[in-house]
């Protein structure tokens with residue numbers, strides 16, 4: 513099973529200068545809980561944004577066009593087909609964690625969406641690709657808790673792809 517796990521602002525912004533545009537520890541906690549249920553796939557730039565990769569206790573898979581690229585304890589792949597083949601061999605979900613190029617590549621394949629909506633606008637240079645939400649059912653909505661460490665109002669949503 514393939515999922516997307518991401519956070520976006522009201523305009524669909526997801527990144528700024530190689531990092532997240534906001535600090536929201538509650539969302540980092542949610543991200544960790546979700547992704548620990550499976551393995552993770554990310555683009556090479558998102559890998560660069562992670563302080564001490566790999567993400568622990570998950571198989572980390574990275575997509576790059578660079579066939580020479582290597583990183584300790586990380587599976588490096590160069591094509592979408594290689595990812596789909598690998599995902600078939602996994603007995604757990606493969607959580608796709610960005611960024612924009614990688615979400616775009618799998619938008620017709622993804623089964624479940626974990627979206628954190630941040631109810632503000634931020635400056636940014638990377639946007640979530642458009643998703644046809646009419647193809648999905650919203651199955652869970654939870655309001656995030658705002659406090660002194662989590663100052664941005666936010667909502668956690670889970671969508672499942674509709675089956676014909």
Ligand SMILES: NC(=O)c1ccc[n+]([C@@H]2O[C@H](COP(=O)([O-])OP(=O)(O)OC[C@H]3O[C@@H](n4cnc5c(N)ncnc54)[C@H](OP(=O)(O)O)[C@@H]3O)[C@@H](O)[C@H]2O)c1
Pocket residue numbers: 517518519520525526527528529530531532554555556557558559561575576577578589590591592609610611612613614615617638
């Ligand atoms: N808010 C969120 O939930 C969230 C989630 C993830 C990331 N982000 C943010 O988004 C930004 C990074 O995302 P991004 O969209 O710029 O980059 P990205 O998708 O993480 O990585 C892009 C790279 O993926 C590789 N790639 C792309 N298409 C490919 C293909 N068809 N085949 C093989 N490899 C391919 C290329 O690597 P090479 O250049 O090595 O060939 C490309 O440069 C950062 O600011 C990060 O903090 C936010």
